[in-house]
Amino acid sequence: MTYTKEKMRRKKRTPKEGFDFSCLKGISLRNINSIILFPFFAALLNRVPYLSLPEMPIAYFLGCVIFWYIFVETTVRNNRFFDLHAAYRIALYAVVSVGIIVNSVVVYFISTDLLVFITPLFFTVAIITILIGFDEGAGVGLFLAFIASATYSFSLDAFVMLSIISFVSALATRKLTARISIARAGFFVGAVFVALVFARSFTESTFNWIQLSAAFINPVLSSIAVIGLLPYIEYVTRIYSNVGLLELGNLSHPLLKNLSVNAPGTYYHSVTMANLSEAASEAVGANAILARVGAYFHDIGKIKRPQYFTENQSGDNPHDRLSPSMSNTVINEHVQHGVELARKHRLPLLIEDIVRQHHGTRNKLFFYRKAMNEGSKKSEDFGYFGPKPQFRESGIVMLADSVEAAFKSLKNPTPGNIREIVAEVVEGIYNERQLDNSGLNLGDLEGIVDAFTRVLASSSRPRIEYPLEEPPTGVSDADNPPEQNDETGKREENT
Ligand SMILES: [Fe+2]
Numbered sequence: 001m002t003y004t005k006e007k008m009r010r011k012k013r014t015p016k017e018g019f020d021f022s023c024l025k026g027i028s029l030r031n032i033n034s035i036i037l038f039p040f041f042a043a044l045l046n047r048v049p050y051l052s053l054p055e056m057p058i059a060y061f062l063g064c065v066i067f068w069y070i071f072v073e074t075t076v077r078n079n080r081f082f083d084l085h086a087a088y089r090i091a092l093y094a095v096v097s098v099g100i101i102v103n104s105v106v107v108y109f110i111s112t113d114l115l116v117f118i119t120p121l122f123f124t125v126a127i128i129t130i131l132i133g134f135d136e137g138a139g140v141g142l143f144l145a146f147i148a149s150a151t152y153s154f155s156l157d158a159f160v161m162l163s164i165i166s167f168v169s170a171l172a173t174r175k176l177t178a179r180i181s182i183a184r185a186g187f188f189v190g191a192v193f194v195a196l197v198f199a200r201s202f203t204e205s206t207f208n209w210i211q212l213s214a215a216f217i218n219p220v221l222s223s224i225a226v227i228g229l230l231p232y233i234e235y236v237t238r239i240y241s242n243v244g245l246l247e248l249g250n251l252s253h254p255l256l257k258n259l260s261v262n263a264p265g266t267y268y269h270s271v272t273m274a275n276l277s278e279a280a281s282e283a284v285g286a287n288a289i290l291a292r293v294g295a296y297f298h299d300i301g302k303i304k305r306p307q308y309f310t311e312n313q314s315g316d317n318p319h320d321r322l323s324p325s326m327s328n329t330v331i332n333e334h335v336q337h338g339v340e341l342a343r344k345h346r347l348p349l350l351i352e353d354i355v356r357q358h359h360g361t362r363n364k365l366f367f368y369r370k371a372m373n374e375g376s377k378k379s380e381d382f383g384y385f386g387p388k389p390q391f392r393e394s395g396i397v398m399l400a401d402s403v404e405a406a407f408k409s410l411k412n413p414t415p416g417n418i419r420e421i422v423a424e425v426v427e428g429i430y431n432e433r434q435l436d437n438s439g440l441n442l443g444d445l446e447g448i449v450d451a452f453t454r455v456l457a458s459s460s461r462p463r464i465e466y467p468l469e470e471p472p473t474g475v476s477d478a479d480n481p482p483e484q485n486d487e488t489g490k491r492e493e494n495t
């Protein structure tokens with residue numbers, strides 16, 4: 001572009017003096033949709049069976065928009081995964097819409113008098129909390145409590161009770177690791193609901209068995225529906241709960257079995273890395289289950305050409321017969337192939353991200369140097385395609401990958417030199433700015449170095465030498481030769 005053209009382009013972009021457009025900067029189609037259109041749509045959806053607006057329609061619509069913005073949109077904007085994958089927002093909208101339509105239909109066909117007790121609040125709040133998180137689940141619960149109580153003549157009593165139930169539902173379903181815990185949460189919320197109805201009946205001096213039964217049965221039945229629907233939602237959205245992730249991480253997944261048969265070195269490397277990633281995630285408060293399962297799957301792309309990776313070689317190195325540029329292509333392929341396999345097997349979106357990001361944009365220094373030594377003239381790119389890790393668990397897997405490889409090269413692992421090499425690797429990756437988008441800070445990195453050192457030091461502790469069995473008295477040396485004793489001793493040590 002010539003200087004004149006560039007000057008003209010800049011001139012066109014200069015805003016006219018006299019009017020400041022900065023106030024309109026925050027307004028985009030995305031903002032209009034997430035702040036105004038969706039809550040408006042949800043408010044209308046709630047009125048579908050009635051085909052009429054509630055009393056005070058302006059307060060109803062305005063309340064919906066305000067409640068959605070304060071309790072849902074602000075928490076969603078703090079969640080990194082919503083920026084990474086549109087599937088998160090689509091899933092949120094879909095679950096909330098289904099929750100609202102089920103709520104309004106159930107209430108319309110059963111009895112508006114029972115609204116507070118039969119509204120399937122637990123169903124929606126539990127799904128959002130289990131799949132996305134506590135803040136989002138509790139926020140959606142408050143929004144739904146407002147919508148339901150608006151239908152019930154803006155009853156403050158109904159709003160307070162439903163807000164308590166939605167908060168307790170989110171609390172009871174956060175960080176679950178087993179399906180049975182969802183059923184337990186249903187019973188717990190049912191019990192809390194019954195206690196609230198009791199407390200209310202004392203103040204109003206009325207008692208209604210139907211209300212009491214509905215308050216208990218509603219969360220219990222909802223928990224059964226959540227258990228049944230969760231695997232389908234996970235499969236369709238590829239957003240996995242911790243329960244779903246644990247099922248993937250039980251090492252019986254066909255991809256992991258294939259890896260253990262065709263690339264046993266990589267399989268062992270992944271299992272060791274999983275322990276490192278889990279300990280580091282626990283140390284910094286990240287999702288340890290996601291990091292563990294991500295580590296299991298991070299190198300699944302090596303299934304295709306396992307012999308091109310050091311951990312699977314026994315003597316012969318095919319790279320000796322390849323040019324550095326060819327080696328670079330083959331190694332890059334394990335990331336691309338891994339991503340393809342993750343998509344084909346519908347692994348969680350975040351696991352696919354870990355597969356894609358575990359080398360970031362790092363350089364393959366070995367092949368770069370080899371190319372330079374062979375007198376390569378062209379400046380080739382020996383970096384991975386990236387992107388750099390985009391969330392904490394992905395950054396931790398990247399660190400664990402390099403730390404595990406560096407640890408293997410240690411001749412005499414002692415706690416002192418393990419810490420030294422771990423700190424060196426972590427610092428190197430940090431200085432390469434690979435962790436810039438991961439959300440890990442310097443404090444986290446200190447915790448990660450400690451956790452890695454602890455796991456590696458405990459795994460490299462020498463085993464005590466078992467004493468050789470004394471030959472039984474009366475048996476001659478000829479019957480029990482010393483070579484045999486040595487052999488037995490060695491075998492015992494290696495078990
Ligand atoms: Fe890799």
Ligand SMILES: [Fe+2]
Nearest residue numbers: 269298299401
């Ligand atoms: Fe790896």
